[in-house]
Amino acid sequence: MRRGLMAWDGNELPQGVLMQRIEGLRALMKRGGVDGFILYTNLVQPSAVTYLTGFTPYWSDGLLLVRKTGAPIFATALSKRVASWISSTNPVSEIVNTPKPGGAVGERLAADGSRRVGVLELDRLPGGLYDEIVGAAPAVELTDGSAGFASLRQRIDGAERRLIEHADALAVAALAQVDPDRAADAGAVTGLIEKQARLQGAEEVYIAVAPNLAADRRMIRVSGPLPLSDRFALRASVAYKGSWVRRTRTFASDTAGRRALARADAWFENLVSSIVAGQSIGAQITGRIDELAGATVNGWMAESPIGSYPLQAIASSRAPDRDGVRAGGFMVLTIELALDGMPWLGAGPAFVQTL
Amino acid sequence: MFTPLARQRKARLIDAMADAGLDLLLVYGNAWQNDYLRYATDFGILEGQALALVRNDGQVTLYLDSPLEVDRAQIDCPGVEVIHAPELVGEVDGALDRFRNQRIGAGPHRLIPRRIAARSRDLKLSDQTSMIDRLLMAKLDSEIDAIRRAARLADTGYAVFRNAARPGRADYELIAEIEAFYRTNGVDDNFQIIGVGGPEVRGMAPPSSKRLKRGDLVTTELTPCVEGYYAQICRTLVVGEPNGDQAAAFALYREAMEAGIAAVRAGVTAADIARAENDVFRRHGLGDYVTGKYTRVRGHGVGLFADSKPHILEDVTTRIDAGMTLIVHPNTYHPVVGYMVLGDVVVASEHGCEVLTATPRELFSVPA
Numbered sequence: 113m114r115r116g117l118m119a120w121d122g123n124e125l126p127q128g129v130l131m132q133r134i135e136g137l138r139a140l141m142k143r144g145g146v147d148g149f150i151l152y153t154n155l156v157q158p159s160a161v162t163y164l165t166g167f168t169p170y171w172s173d174g175l176l177l178v179r180k181t182g183a184p185i186f187a188t189a190l191s192k193r194v195a196s197w198i199s200s201t202n203p204v205s206e207i208v209n210t211p212k213p214g215g216a217v218g219e220r221l222a223a224d225g226s227r228r229v230g231v232l233e234l235d236r237l238p239g240g241l242y243d244e245i246v247g248a249a250p251a252v253e254l255t256d257g258s259a260g261f262a263s264l265r266q267r268i269d270g271a272e273r274r275l276i277e278h279a280d281a282l283a284v285a286a287l288a289q290v291d292p293d294r295a296a297d298a299g300a301v302t303g304l305i306e307k308q309a310r311l312q313g314a315e316e317v318y319i320a321v322a323p324n325l326a327a328d329r330r331m332i333r334v335s336g337p338l339p340l341s342d343r344f345a346l347r348a349s350v351a352y353k354g355s356w357v358r359r360t361r362t363f364a365s366d367t368a369g370r371r372a373l374a375r376a377d378a379w380f381e382n383l384v385s386s387i388v389a390g391q392s393i394g395a396q397i398t399g400r401i402d403e404l405a406g407a408t409v410n411g412w413m414a415e416s417p418i419g420s421y422p423l424q425a426i427a428s429s430r431a432p433d434r435d436g437v438r439a440g441g442f443m444v445l446t447i448e449l450a451l452d453g454m455p456w457l458g459a460g461p462a463f464v465q466t467l
Numbered sequence: 468m469f470t471p472l473a474r475q476r477k478a479r480l481i482d483a484m485a486d487a488g489l490d491l492l493l494v495y496g497n498a499w500q501n502d503y504l505r506y507a508t509d510f511g512i513l514e515g516q517a518l519a520l521v522r523n524d525g526q527v528t529l530y531l532d533s534p535l536e537v538d539r540a541q542i543d544c545p546g547v548e549v550i551h552a553p554e555l556v557g558e559v560d561g562a563l564d565r566f567r568n569q570r571i572g573a574g575p576h577r578l579i580p581r582r583i584a585a586r587s588r589d590l591k592l593s594d595q596t597s598m599i600d601r602l603l604m605a606k607l608d609s610e611i612d613a614i615r616r617a618a619r620l621a622d623t624g625y626a627v628f629r630n631a632a633r634p635g636r637a638d639y640e641l642i643a644e645i646e647a648f649y650r651t652n653g654v655d656d657n658f659q660i661i662g663v664g665g666p667e668v669r670g671m672a673p674p675s676s677k678r679l680k681r682g683d684l685v686t687t688e689l690t691p692c693v694e695g696y697y698a699q700i701c702r703t704l705v706v707g708e709p710n711g712d713q714a715a716a717f718a719l720y721r722e723a724m725e726a727g728i729a730a731v732r733a734g735v736t737a738a739d740i741a742r743a744e745n746d747v748f749r750r751h752g753l754g755d756y757v758t759g760k761y762t763r764v765r766g767h768g769v770g771l772f773a774d775s776k777p778h779i780l781e782d783v784t785t786r787i788d789a790g791m792t793l794i795v796h797p798n799t800y801h802p803v804v805g806y807m808v809l810g811d812v813v814v815a816s817e818h819g820c821e822v823l824t825a826t827p828r829e830l831f832s833v834p835a
Contacts, residue, residue, distance in 0.1 A: 115646065115659045117639040118673040156497040156516065170660070170673045171499070191763050197672040235556045236516070239584025240577030299651050307647030311640055313676075318513060319650070320535070330538040333513065336653030349514075413534065421515065425534060425553065 116315045116351075120166045120201045124353060129271045130204045133164050137178055140260045147226035149257055150217060150245070151176045152237055157420035160232050160261065161186075162354035163272075167202030168315070175213045175241060176205065177220060185220055187213035214244025221249040230257030233420055262418040267440035272355060273463065276442060279352035280461050282309045283359035286317070287348055292363040292370075298323050298338040301346065309350055318349040322457065325362065329448065329455045343369060345457040349423075356422035358415070358444045360459035369454070372406070376449060376456045379404040383447075384462040389439035391467070394432040397447060410448040410455070414462075416441065439466040469546040472609045472694070473509035477525065479607070480507060483598055484523050490569035492521040492595060493559070495578045502771035503574050503599050505695045510544050511655065512536060518559045518580075519547075520566075530559050556580045563590055574599045600776055604768055606790045610696060611814055614769065614792050617698035618812050618823035620654055620691045625700055625826050632685055632833045634706055638663050638674035641687075649691055658690035658697065658773040666805040669761075671798075681707045681835040686808040688798075690773045697773040699794045700824045701810030707835030716801045717830035720809045723747035723797035724828070727766065727779070731793065731813055731820040737783040741765040744797040745781065753801070762799035769794055769812055791815045792823075 141149050153161035154173035161176045162168045165186065174188030186205035189212075190198060198207050210216045221229060226249070231237060234256040245254070268276070286309040295301045302319040309317045320331035324341035331347055347360040361377070364370050383400055387393070393414050401409050414433070415423035423444055427433035437443065446459040469477060484492055496504025497516045505511060508519045508529050515533030528548040531537050532555040540549045552558040560583050563571065572595030573579050579592075586592065606614070624645055631644040638661050649657050660671035663678075663685050671686055679685060683706045690699040703720075705713055723744045730743035744765045745757040756762065768775030769792050777785035779795065787793075796810025809828065813820040 115642050115657060115673060117637075117676055119675040154497070155499050156514070171658075173499070191759075193670045193761065193763065194672055196669070197675075200675070235580060235582035237581045238577055239579045239581045242581040242584070299653070303647040303649075303651035306650050307643050310643030310646055313639060317646075320539070328542075330542060331535070332539055332542055333511075333655055335650045335655040428534070431553075 116310050116317070117313045118168065118170060118201060118315055120203060121353070122203070124275060125166050125271050127203050129269060130164065130166060132269070134178060134184060134204065136264055137164065137261070138180065140264055141178070141180070141230060144230060144257065144260055146228045146230040146255065146257065147180060147224065148221060148229040149178045149232070150229060150254075151178070151232045152241065152420060158354065159417045159422050160420045163265070163417070165202045165205050166354065167198065167205070168354045173213070173238070175217045177217045179220075179224060185217065187216040189213055212244050214241035215248045218245040218248025218252070221245070221252050226252050228253045228255060230255055230260065232261050233258050258419060265416070265418045266438045268442045273442070275353050275355035276357055276461055279314070279350050279355050280357045280359065282312050282314050282352055283348045283350040283357055285312065286350070287346060287359055287361050290346065290363060292365045295340050295363070298334040298340050298344075299336045301340065302334050305346065305348055309348065314350050314352055315354070316351040320347040320349075321345070325455045325457075329457065342366060343454060347457075347459060351422065356417070357461045358423065358446065358459045360446060360457050362456045362458065372452050373456065376404060376407065376451050376458065379407070380447065380458040380460065384445055384460050386465070387437070387443070387445070387462040388465050388467040389437060389441070391436045392433050393427050393437065393445070394429065404449070404451070406452045407449045407456070410450055412445065412447045414443045414445050416443045437464045439464055469509060472607075472613065473546075475607055475609060476506055477527070479602055480521065481523060481525055483602060484521070484572070487572060487595060487598055488570055489572045489595065490523050491566050491571045493563070493571060493573040493579070493583070493592070494519050494521065494599070495575060495580070500575065500578060500772065502603055502775065505771045506599065506603060508544055508547050509695070510540050510547070511695055516555055518555060520559070520562065528562075530555055556582050559583065560586070566590075572598065603770055603772070604776060604791055605788055606770060606792055606814075610770065611790065611792060613694045613696040614698050614812070614814070615823050617691050617693040617696050618700075620649070620652065620693060621689050621698045621700040621812070621824055622826045623652075624649060624657070624689050624691055625702055628687060628689065629704060629831055629833060632679060632704060632706065634679050634681060634835055636679050638677045638679070642674050645689070654691040654693060656692040660688050662686040662806050664805060666803065668805040669800050670806050671808070679706050682710070684713065684805055684807060686806055688808060688810070695771050697769050697771070698812045698823060699769055699773065699810065700812070700826060701794070701796045701798055701808040702826060702831065703807050703809060704831035704833055706833055708832055709830050712803045714830060716804045716807055717809070719747065719751055719753070720797055720807055721828050724795055724809050724811065727795040727797060728811065728813055728820060728822065731787060731795065731815050733787060733789040733815055733817045735787050737777040737779050737785045737787065738781045740787070740793075740795060741779045741781045741783070744795070748797070748799070756799045756801065765797055766793055766795040766810065768792065787815050789816050
């Protein structure tokens with residue numbers, strides 16, 4: 113649940129930037145021959161609406177309707193009493209508080225005489241909202257617009273990059289609080305990281321732990337006492353003003369282990385700072401693993417906010433990409449290595465550069 | 468293997484499916500609305516979305532679109548078949564084809580993805596939301612025990628909150644203290660909103676970087692989750708000593724909450740409880756402030772969801788049964804002092820209710 117700082121700041125995310133993004137969607141709509149575009153949001157699927165409006169719901173859900181002209185309409189089941197809060201965090205939309213957001217959107221479509229309307233992730237749209245939309249606008253053809261929207265999200269603008277970098281700085285600083293010599297309890301460490309990130313203004317923090325990498329490299333959610341072994345890993349998924357990153361770090365309490373981890377950390381930072389467009393991600397990872405003595409790649413995953421999810425897998429070692437990513441894009445890269453016979457887990461943001 | 472509590476829940480679910488004549492149940496969940504999914508699978512999803520298929524022989528298959536969640540579910544839910552489904556809706560849609568000509572139920576109906584919901588007739592998919600709602604509302608003793616543990620952590624969490632509140636601190640810093648305390652003490656989720664200020668404050672929302680100052684009312688609704696079960700507490704504090712208006716307003720809210728709690732017992736309706744609370748406001752000439760213009764609900768159920776059915780409103784006729792867990796909270800805007808909250812969690816019994824939260828019903832004060 114969202115429970116950290118949620119506020120819109122025009123210096124960080126100017127209204128003009130939001131309007132440019134909306135105009136980008138309108139250009140996409142024109143090319144696709146649709147009269148409007150509908151995007152669903154809730155706290156699990158907030159990213160597309162956050163990208164266009166700055167708004168993220170802390171509860172309930174809603175629909176954003178972008179028409180050819182005029183302010184987008186944000187229809188939500190959040191009660192009217194919080195309309196002023198929504199307005200304060202959503203500076204570009206007309207707010208409609210209604211128990212039937214789909215009905216409100218459908219009525220607008222019908223009144224506009226819309227014929228064909230794009231929907232982000234149409235198959236995944238909650239059936240109840242879909243029924244409300246088509247009930248109010250039975251003549252409108254709804255068509256999936258996910259691929260087009262993803263193309264819009266293959267590049268990020270300067271404002272988004274700065275928010276991502278801020279979120280990353282929060283994650284890095286929070287993980288830096290962990291001292292493997294003194295960290296004995298995973299619950300206490302989780303609390304420490306969350307506190308640090310939230311005190312610095314994080315909107316949300318999810319911490320996952322692999323408490324004993326020698327036994328299991330999978331990560332779990334921990335609250336309460338759980339012993340940490342001499343080699344463990346922590347993943348901090350951190351949001352700041354709607355932009356998410358993940359940072360994963362591996363920790364060791366012995367000197368030799370720390371030296372090895374430091375080599376892997378440096379290799380990883382070099383890798384993520386040099387991801388280039390036009391080459392497959394997998395090739396860029398495996399092509400550089402020889403630079404890290406004693407390491408083999410066990411797996412990797414690249415995630416990007418191309419739809420409603422804050423981070424969505426776009427390629428992995430199980431489903432590699434062929435063509436590579438575009439310049440100006442953003443991804444979180446997660447890599448699992450075997451390093452001197454022990455697991456090493458790392459994750460961090462990569463901003464895709466021109467070759 | 469399922470935990471003993473999860474096993475008991477699943478047995479009830481299978482019985483309910485048999486009573487409804489179902490061969491298969493499809494449930495949906497995400498981190499916002501996870502109660503139906505948690506009931507069936509015991510998985511507390513955080514990222515992405517999930518669909519689960521529960522067969523009448525007890526076999527449960529959990530489909531997750533997040534690879535990170537798959538790792539976690541395999542560890543957390545050893546009695547469940549976990550499948551990574553990057554194309555979640557398509558894969559479950561395909562799986563449902565194998566159950567054609569069987570009787571399939573689904574819930575919560577509103578959130579079933581469109582592609583699957585559109586095949587309701589073809590798949591003989593019936594809306595079983597109310598069947599699951601009944602299970603979610605009527606708690607087992609072991610579920611009440613979990614809510615009791617969560618209520619204790621609501622109390623200790625509120626003490627942490629009070630200690631963190633002082634002039635100059637930002638609202639989100641108070642939340643940071645609470646969350647750190649909870650992560651260290653067995654609470655993996657918490658729903659919390661906050662209000663800071665005076666008569667200009669009309670409700671609670673997530674923190675927005677308001678800084679506390681002398682005279683502010685600081686309202687919060689804390690909802691820690693233990694083993695999937697939420698309990699809630701609502702309290703108000705004043706930065707500095709309360710003034711006469713604040714103290715008088717609080718006395719009214721306390722009277723209303725206690726009237727509501729006194730009304731809780733098996734056999735009454737949600738409306739009866741709401742009416743008991745609202746009548747207090749009406750007697751004091753504040754009847755307008757119990758309407759939808761100023762307040763949402765006068766309480767609600769708690770359990771595997773932070774805001775469960777039944778909603779405590781004068782037009783909700785749901786019967787209260789023994790074992791139902793509710794929060795009674797006459798939270799609303801007060802025209803003189805601003806938004807004020809007070810609420811306790813109770814479990815209904817045949818002749819009354821047991822209050823699970825133990826924090827004093829005071830208008831707290833922190834040094835200015």
